[in-house]
Amino acid sequence: MSTEAIPAEKPKRNFNALFGLTLLGLLLLMWIVLAVATPSFATALNITNLLRQGSLIAILAVGQTFVIITGGIDLSVGAVVGFTTVVVALLINAGWPIWAAVLITLLVGVAIGLFHGFGIVKMGLPPFIITLATMTSLRGIGLLMTNGNSISINSDPFQAFSRGSLFGIPYLFWMVILVAIPSYIFLHHTRWGRYLFSVGSNAEAARLSGVNVPRTIFMAYILSGLLAAFVGVLLASRIGIGNPTQGDTYELQAIASSVIGGTSLFGAIGSVHGPLIGSFILSTINNGANLLNVNTFWQRVITGALIIVIVYFDGLRRRGK
Amino acid sequence: MTSTAQELHPAPTLAPGRTILELNGLEKRYPGTHALKPVHLAFKAGEIHAIVGENGAGKSTLIKLLTGVMPRTSGEVIWEGKPAALATPHEAMALGINAVHQEVVLCRHLTVAANMFLGEEESRFGLLQQRAMVKDAQKIIDGLGFDLPAHVVLGDLTIGQQQLIAAARATVRGTKFLIFDEPTAYLTRKEADQLFKLIRRLKGEGVTIIYISHRMEEVFELADRVSVLRDGTLVGTRNIAETDEAELVKLMINRSIEQIYHKEHFTPGATIVETKNLSGKGFENVSVTVRAGEIVGLYGLIGAGRSEFVTTLYGRHRKSAGQILWEGKEVQVNSEHDAIKLGMALAPESRRDQGLCLNLSVGMNLNLPIYKRISSNALISGAKEKAEADRQIADLRIKTPTRSALASSLSGGNQQKIVIGKWLAHGAKLFIFDEPTVGVDVGTKAEIYRLFSTLLSKGAGIILISSYLPEVYELADTLHVFRRGKLVATHGFRTASHEDILGQALAEKQEKSGGQK
The missing domain is CATH 3.40.50.300 (P-loop containing nucleotide triphosphate hydrolases)
Incomplete structure (x- = not known):
């Protein structure tokens, strides 16, 4: 046997799990503290409310994570959410059956993702730029379509969905599970997921290994667009209107959730569970701050500070190895 | 599939x-x-x-x-x-x-x-x-x-x-x-x-x-x-x-091959740096002296402690014991900044990662350490900037179309010259080269060795680290052999055979693998 130092066994994967557990611990800790500190936190009403709040960003964060893993970024998701509330509202009001309206709206999300892929792969634009461009233009297109007005959705069943629940858990949260499980399998147990990591790690190596790098990039942005459109549908159901200015700063919350959840903005490092927990940490902060009567402006400051702290410790952990 | x-x-x-x-x-x-x-x-x-x-x-x-x-x-x-x-x-x-x-x-x-x-x-x-x-x-x-x-x-x-x-x-x-x-x-x-x-x-x-x-x-x-x-x-x-x-x-x-290992002998001058029983992470008890006009070679396998020794000397890592004397006076080198201020220059092993800003121009790379000198108040003197860069390019014979070409567009050897040129402009006295010719062709090697002579003739001293024995053998005036964090042997210019030196660098490993076979 050789005397070469062989890197320590397994810790890598365990570390990942450990980090996930730490985050989960942080989330639970926040819940316990809030339950003790405020009478209204640990009520069924508040918890379901919290789950509803967190669900939308959680789904966005998963899509965002796919993109970030490839070393990209999708700044457009908030705008896509706003835009697709308009699309789904217009379709439903035009008399389309709900399933068809939702399907078409999702296809709009796919088309937006395709456009991003086209800009990055075929036009050679940096992801930051092309998604920044759609971020502003989509809001503009939405405003043009609605003349700046909100569109009330004339469909009770559509709106009832967001209020409903199954086994005491809101439908909206079930949607997170519906997205998370296939996403997890996709990211960690299929070759396409692996190609996302490989492109983010070393696109040249991936290409030389026969990985279709352009297609992988297309896939990441299409998934992000699709999930953003899905969130648009859910949001429209929740607020009962289509309005292109909805979903403001959602992209930043999604990115923040992803980063808090251990995703590296340099690409190639990320998971599905991390961003999910990250997004619920963020919504717990908002929820808790409201209950504790903390000035809402402080919530933004706290969120920023939390991002710095968590990413700093994550960096320490990575370097410490 | x-x-x-x-x-x-x-x-x-x-x-x-x-x-x-x-x-x-x-x-x-x-x-x-x-x-x-x-x-x-x-x-x-x-x-x-x-x-x-x-x-x-x-x-x-x-x-x-x-x-x-x-x-x-x-x-x-x-x-x-x-x-x-x-x-x-x-x-x-x-x-x-x-x-x-x-x-x-x-x-x-x-x-x-x-x-x-x-x-x-x-x-x-x-x-x-x-x-x-x-x-x-x-x-x-x-x-x-x-x-x-x-x-x-x-x-x-x-x-x-x-x-x-x-x-x-x-x-x-x-x-x-x-x-x-x-x-x-x-x-x-x-x-x-x-x-x-x-x-x-x-x-x-x-x-x-x-x-x-x-x-x-x-x-x-x-x-x-x-x-x-x-x-x-x-x-x-x-x-x-x-x-x-x-x-x-x-x-x-x-x-011809003699022309590659271009070796000029200079009379050693004053001592530039001396370590006394220096210890740190990965090496212990190393005493080395470098005088003006000489090349001190450090030979050993990767991981033998050579690189750790010089990076500690250069202030990147803390020493755990021993002294560093710079021009006769004891100094504390707590950071790379300290080392640079004293007059040390390190041409790192991985020049792409550590030595160069690849997407900046050749001229900017060359001038990076001396912008203070070629600026008055906050403003950079464009004329001085140009003149310094061109002088360096000519001095070191860097093959580049212009000073504004990107560093990334040059060959490996020429990039190496930029890394060295940077410090020359800064007026360093002790040059540390860690594997300077890895992945460099024979012609560029010869040029880098010639550059050593230029540095020596200007009164500088050189520490040369190499895993490639002929390189240190043909160039070093003093050759120290490292093994497992210790300095195990010291030779003069060409005073030991390749076999002896290799044996000293390997000894323990050979015993081990020998015992297993």
Whole structure:
């Protein structure tokens, strides 16, 4: 046997799990503290409310994570959410059956993702730029379509969905599970997921290994667009209107959730569970701050500070190895 | 496409000795340069064919054409008797042509196993068979005799180990024709031996191998035939038994070997730096003196403590005991900033990562440490900036079209010169070179050695770290040998034999591996 130092066994994967557990611990800790500190936190009403709040960003964060893993970024998701509330509202009001309206709206999300892929792969634009461009233009297109007005959705069943629940858990949260499980399998147990990591790690190596790098990039942005459109549908159901200015700063919350959840903005490092927990940490902060009567402006400051702290410790952990 | 470990032993379709690949006037022109002039060459199945030449001689171009990374301008490639287009990497791979590159082109965030099967994952019902892949990858690695785990993340391995993985990976893809481009540049001797074993084994299995290296002794150790490229022209192909190093070097550069290790002796002047029983992480009790006008060589295996010693001297790591005397006075070097202020300069081993801003211009790189000097108040003097950069370019004979060319566009050797030039401008007195000629061709090597003389003549002292014995042997006035963190022997200029020095550097390791066999 050789005397070469062989890197320590397994810790890598365990570390990942450990980090996930730490985050989960942080989330639970926040819940316990809030339950003790405020009478209204640990009520069924508040918890379901919290789950509803967190669900939308959680789904966005998963899509965002796919993109970030490839070393990209999708700044457009908030705008896509706003835009697709308009699309789904217009379709439903035009008399389309709900399933068809939702399907078409999702296809709009796919088309937006395709456009991003086209800009990055075929036009050679940096992801930051092309998604920044759609971020502003989509809001503009939405405003043009609605003349700046909100569109009330004339469909009770559509709106009832967001209020409903199954086994005491809101439908909206079930949607997170519906997205998370296939996403997890996709990211960690299929070759396409692996190609996302490989492109983010070393696109040249991936290409030389026969990985279709352009297609992988297309896939990441299409998934992000699709999930953003899905969130648009859910949001429209929740607020009962289509309005292109909805979903403001959602992209930043999604990115923040992803980063808090251990995703590296340099690409190639990320998971599905991390961003999910990250997004619920963020919504717990908002929820808790409201209950504790903390000035809402402080919530933004706290969120920023939390991002710095968590990413700093994550960096320490990575370097410490 | 599911490929598995069953392809561990590729089955060549040709009997050894028959022509497997023939280049018929293969040619590549870029706008403005003729990178490869029409090449006629036939590779025999199962041979190890070395290709040598200076940087820019056309080796990389040839590889890129053969691996389908870029298209040729004209000429034909005949693969197993049939013309091949080789338009994409995919096509080359499908034929069985693979390459192991000098810089590891793998994904460092993925596991070893994931890298081994990247692009050809085993999956069932769309789900990756991760456990099976780790097992198969481990089987392949073990089968090659590499003692490396398949489940760890690639980035956790040393560069040398990653290189071995890259080589292992290239063997499992039905490879019939494998190109190694400077594979040993970052390997320890031991890792290199493992690689050579692998290469010989592949040859035994009928795989044709192109071996590109600057290290002549490797060429003579491994190759059956050798071809020499110079300025994009194939200047000769020899059977290895019928040639020698002197002839090859002459073919490559039209210059004799004595002219490469250009050694001028200067009378040593005052002591610049002295360490007394310096200890730190990875080394202990090292006492070394460097005087003006001399080269102090530090030789040892990678991990023997040489690099740790100099980085501690340079303030990157804290010393745990001992003293550093700078020009006779004890100093505390707590940071690299302190070291630079004293007058030390470190040309790091990995110049791409540590020494250069690749996407800035040559001029900006050269002036980076001296912007304070060429500015008045906050404003940079454009004229001084230009003059300094041009003076350096001329002084060091940096081959660049203009000072505003990007550093990334220069050859490795010329990049090395920029790293050195930076510190020269800053007025450093002690130059530390950590493996300055890794991956650098003979011609540039000669220029770097000549640069040493220039530095010495200006009253500087040099610490030269190298894993390449001839380099320190032919250049160092004082040669210290490191082994396992200790300074184990000291020699004068050419006062010991290669064998003795190698023995001192290896001693313990040899005993160990000897005991096991």
